[in-house]
Amino acid sequence: MSDTISRFIFDNSDVRGEHIRLEKSYQDILSIHHYPPGVANLLGEFLAAASLLSATIKFEGALILQVRGDGEIPLIMAEANSKQELRAIARDANEAMSTDFKTLIGNGQLAMTIAPDNGKPYQGIVSLDGNSLAHCLEAYFQRSEQLATRVWLCANGQHASGLLLQQLPSIKPDLDRWEHLSTIAHTIKNDELLNLDVETLLYRLYHQDAVRLFDSKPMVARCRCSRERVAQALISIGREELDDILLEKGQIETNCEFCNRLYQFNRSDVDALFEQGSDITRH
Template identity: 50%
Template sequence: MPDFSQRFLFDDSDIRGELVGLNDSYSHVLAKHSYPQPVAQLLGELLAAASLLIGTIKFEGLLILQARSSGAVPLLMVECSSEGELRGIARYHAEQIGADASLPELMPDGVLAMTVDPKAGQRYQGIVDLEGETLADCLTNYFATSEQLPTRFWLSADGQGARGLLLQQLPADRLKEADEREASWQHAIALADTIKAEELLGLDNETLLHRLYHQEALRLFEPRPLQFGCSCSRERSSRALISLGQADAEALVQEHGGRVEIDCQFCNERYLFDAADVLQLFIDGSSDEPSDTRH
């Protein structure tokens, strides 16, 4: 099944849900770097989380999840666009990573940042301490401390696939009484907490939801496709050189033997610029094609 996110609603309570499954895009991300298994799992979980969250925010632009720490994994970073394009990267110290290392062991003293970067409008960022045994716990804590709608996450990844489930309590509509709303919310969470990792990774959506909520009335909407996509380009690399100023850009070319290489950390695409390219940039800003002097 292609990568997807799929929304569902509880007909008799004020709760929405989202399911995400990633295989191809997750494989693309892992193929670019040789990650240790614990790092590959964390990165898969964060990819699934970003895919879940992009469905909760109605905007055009980019959602960025970034976890930083002082430990063996100083950086996890995932981006998901409103068009459903995903990319991600991790930084790690392999010699410090055990085969079964947990999130607290890999990322002590960490922080988790969620950034919403719309095409139009103001950029927003929220930051919370990376506290919890799992990334799902940390994301749940983020929503609890940011005074947003109560939201819970379940995430799993195994180096082959990544899956995620989100439940979110909606504003009062069907259930007006506070006690009744809370009981309904806790009931939905308690059932979701029975999911095993192998079930989340291995079952299709209809089977999974039936196993959890066969006594509830649910509406399952059409899946939305997701795919790997990188926003790097020769034009963006050119802008980075232009930002240095002509003298420094030309000096950089000379220092590197007549050619500057700009590599994308996410997809490993390489953009090459020689002296003629750099000169052309400062003449007219053109970056469409490399010069004919390339060897």
């Protein structure tokens, strides 16, 4: 399977790991916006990272990884949910020509938001310290979660892959074991990360260690937009402004910035939005 995430643990150890490899889902997302190569590669890293991080949390909902900066990409974000569904976007990035992380992102903040389906969202924010997304995420976990975490990410416009090692909370952590496992992972090459399946990769890295690999889960590109969500956004704009748009254009049209799906609302649709009990998803 080309789009899968896999969990693994090391026996007699407080270290866990996740591996992600994306192909079709990554290409499906890129096909919507046609980003420059450097942006496409970085977006792949964001997709891989969001997938890895969402898999470490037991919850029903979505994890959103987002960076706002003053570089060539004003905003870039990826979202992965508990159903292994992905979406991502780089906003106003069509003129970005660099392949350098710091040039693309500039100075800014890295935000990680956990949005449960039921409950209040939680967000952690740190400054962008590091010359890669992986380094920034490691710094995030060191500062915000106090969890030793190492991340490796790579994307080339066709495939996006990632590997995560994390030391679980423990009264007496085995620091020597952690150092051993993370040092071995540092030998991985980008070609290996992009092209090897998880079984082959783990054997190449840890054939002398006891690794337990769990069943892989499929990942898919799927936007969470809906007519109902768009309708709620229109209601928040207010009836007066919507009436002005209808008077000028005859109908309201809006595209989802993630999947580019077009939503249209005419005057009767808008009337229905403000009528209590109306079905706003009937079209």
